[in-house]
Amino acid sequence: MRKFLLLLLMGLCSVISVAQAAEATRPLEPINRTSPRDTYQSFLAAVQRLEHDYAAYVADKSNAQVPQLRRDLQRIRNVMDLENLPPATRAKIGNAATGYLYDILARLPPLDPASIPGPAEDGTLDEQKLPSRWTVPGTDIQIARVSDGPYAGEYRFTPESIQHLREYYFSIVDQPVLNPRIYPLMHRTQINATGPLIPDALVLSLPESLTGTYYFDAPLWKILAVVIVILSALLIAALWAVTAVRLSRRASLAGRRWWQLTIPLVILALFSFSEWFIVVQINPAGLFATSESIFVSVVSYLTWAWAAWRFIYFIVDAIISSPRIPENSYDAHLLRLIARIASLGTVCIILINGANEIGIPALGLVAGLGVGGFALALASQSTIENLFGGLSLFADRPFRVGESIKFGDQTAKVERIGPRSSRLRARNGTLCTVPNADLARMHIVNYSMRSQCYMDQHIFLRGDSQPDAVRLLLERLRALLLAEPLLEQDKGWPTVRIIGTRDGHIELWVRANVLTSEYDVxxxxxxxxLLSLLDMLRELDLKLGRPLDAAAVDMPPASPQGIEAAPTQKTW
Structure with a gap:
């Protein structure tokens, strides 16, 4: 094997001058796919160009020549119909197909270009006379017209042919080469090629058990090198994750989110470098390269989704950490709800694109989600209703976290507003979890947002009370209210009036606005x-009356929690 490689390198060096001369005298021909003949000849010309460029690269390995080799391979892939393959594997499968197909054609009898359907002798092309597909004589390899998609009307090697090229290659590789080539075994050359950082002398020094043993069309040493690179990246990522978690324990909320964000960012950086080193320097080929590409794509998209999730929460918590937004404020909970929705949507978009990249059709997945989502929406109708109920609560802001409210016939303090439900702490200490949809439909009284408390008292005196005593009571009561500093002193306020006599009783109406939002005050x-009023009644020898029809007097409902605004009250 070593002798074979040494002879191969000597042969490559001998053709460098020829390759350079060809490059100077023959410009790069464009890829023509207008007929089977044009596609066939374009493929041969493009691979011959690749041979010359690779011979120059082997003679003087440098990073400057790698982009040209990649462009050569890209041009060759343009004559292959790879649209049915996952985007993550198209380059690897197309590159492998290049070596297989070139080695197969080198062992077939030379073809007369005129025997391949194409333009006439005068260069005119009658598309009506071109067949929909053409088969390479003596093989099942076909070139067919693409019927739909962005490349409709072009002739390309069919997906079925590309799928079976490996099988065809191993059945003919032992046959003699009938068409001279710089590299009689292009596929073997491909899988042994390395990047500029890996000298050929190092590869030649490896034992034959590592260079001559092939698994999944790759030398054993390349498989081991790829595994070592990936495991090294995973080990460094694990060490950093442990360090970041330890550092986050001593940080603030925003700092903790930052250290958590650095974990996926470090993984992305490590895998980006590892992928570059694997693709450019180790250069795996064949089935192993395809599997490695899928694995790296899966890890990359999962890590990008993880990083996007962490980044959104980091931004939100950094905003909440500012002095203008309290930790448990309404705005803080609103921002966290937005973070949940935004992160979920972003992760879904990234994962759908990743699924499309590795071969799971994104459009089919979205359509399936649409059909399944309708069924899911029916099954989780209450959950969706509560989610939109929570959004309406955040939009209308009927209450904030920490405020006291009355909902239905209950009163409680708001502790948390979640995406599905809100947690309310009753005065007796019990915790109520109320679905947001129910809260959005309720009549809510926010006691914490009131600017004042309203006192409304109806007092009944006996009908035989002395008018002078009643007048004196009114004067003293008015003076008492005017002397109270927290009572609103405005036109008509506070009010102490006789509003009528009924059932043989005198009805007094006492109204006042107490300038406080604290119900205990x-x-x-x-x-x-009221105690001062009782003292006045005793001094003036006035008696409270009892209505003849007690049912006619509206009694206010009791408040077990005792945080409601004072309802209309009647005293007798």
């Missing part, structure tokens, strides 16, 4: 006023 002031 309001109750304290109201209690002080």
């Amino acid at each position: 309001f109750l304290e002031i109201q209690e002080r006023i």
Whole structure:
């Protein structure tokens, strides 16, 4: 094997001058795919150009020549119909097909170009006379017109032919070469090629058990090298993950999110470098290269999704960490809800693109999600309803976290507003979890947002009370209210009036606005006023009356939590 490679290198060196001369005198011919003849001849010309460029590269390995080799391979892949393959594997499969096909054609009898359907002798092309497909004589390899897609009307080697090229290659590789080539075994040359950082002398020094043993069309040493590179990247990523987790424990919320974000970013950097080193320097080929490309694509897209998820939460928590937004404020919870929705949508988009990259059709997946999503929406109708209910609560802002509200016949303090439900703490300490859809439909009273408390008292005196005593009671009561500093002093406020006599009783109406949002303060002031009223009644020898029809008096409902605004009350 070593002797074979040495002879091969000597032969390559002998043709460098010829290759350079050809390059100077013959410009790069464009790829023509307008007929089977043009496609066939374009393929041969493009591979011959690749042979010359690779011979120059072997004579003087440098990174400057690698892009030209990649362009040569890209041009060759343009004569192959690879659209049915996953995007992540098209380059690898196309490159392998190049070596297989070139070695097969080298062992077939030379073809007269005139025998291949194409332009007439005068250069005119009658597309109506061209067949839909043409088969290379003596083989099942076909060139066919592409019927649809972006390359409709072009002639390319068919997907079926490309799929079976490896099988055809191994059945004919032992036959003599009938068409002279610089590299009689192009496929073997491909799988042994390396990048500029790996000298050929190092490869030749390896034992034959590593260079001459092939698994999945790759030398054993390349498989081991790829595995070592990937495991090294995973080990470094694991060490960094442990370090980042340890550092995040001592950081703030935004700092913790940053250290968590660095884990997928480091993985992306490591795998990007590893992929470059594997593709450009180790240069795996064949089935092993295809499997490696799929693995790297899966890891890359999963890591990108992870990084996008962490990045969105990092941005949101960095905003929340600013002094203008309290940790448990309404805006903080709104931003976290937006982060959940945005991160979920971003991850879905990245994963769908990744699925398309490795061969799972994204459009079919989206269509399946549409049909399955309809069924899922029916099954999770309440969950979706609660999600939109939470969005409506964030949009309308009827209450904020930490505020006291009344919903239905219950009162509680808001502790959390989630995407599906809200957590409310009742005055007795119990925790209520209420679906957002139910809260959005309820009449909600926000006690924490009130600017004042309203005192409304109806007092009934006996009908035989002395008018002078009643007048004096009104004067003293008005003076008491005016002396209270937290009562609104405005036109008509506070109010103490006789509003009527019914059922033989005198009805007094006492109204006042207490300038406080704290209900406990309001109750304290109201209690002080009512106790003073009882003292006045005792001094003036006035008696409270009892309505003859007690049912006619509207009694206010009791408040077990005791945080409601004072309803209309009647006293007798």
